[in-house]
Amino acid sequence: MKTHKIPHDLDLDLAKLAxxxxxxxxxxxxxxxxxKANWVRDDRVELSFEVMGKRLDGAMTVKPRQLxxxxxxxxxxxxxxxKAISLIEREALSWIEKARKGELS
Known part of the structure; x- marks a missing residue:
């Protein structure tokens, strides 16, 4: 499984919230x-969904300068x-931007 890195410039707690x-x-x-999303640690969520009867599994880990x-x-x-990675990245970057603007609580 290859890791795709999504950069951020947030502090770790704000990155976790995003x-x-x-x-x-x-x-x-x-x-x-x-x-389905299952937070297995406060910095790691395991994700899964089904497409055409097949289960796709993944995970996102929050690190100090990247997801x-x-x-x-x-x-x-x-x-x-x-395409799937692009969709997930776009959503993550949207929430990172909202966090940067102070729009999360």
Missing amino acids: ARKAAEAYGERFAEYNY DLELDVPFMFRPFQS
């Missing part, structure tokens, strides 16, 4: 894909891997 908000937003956006995104994509979905 990641939590992003994970919640994924739940609303991807509800029809049986999306590490891992996505385990079955072979038949590899052509869509970059």
Whole structure:
């Protein structure tokens, strides 16, 4: 599983809050894909959803200067891997920007 790095310039607690908000937003956006998010530590969430009867699993770990995104994509979905990562990254960056502007609580 390859790790995709999403840079941020937030302090660690604010980055964790932004990641939590992003994970919640994924739940609303991807509800029809049986999306699940499980925080296994305060800095790591395991994500999963279903597409065409196949389960896709991943994780996002909050680090001091980046979010590490891992996505385990079955072979038949590899052509869509970059699109999935792009969607997740865009949502995370949106919440990072809201955090930077002081819009999170």
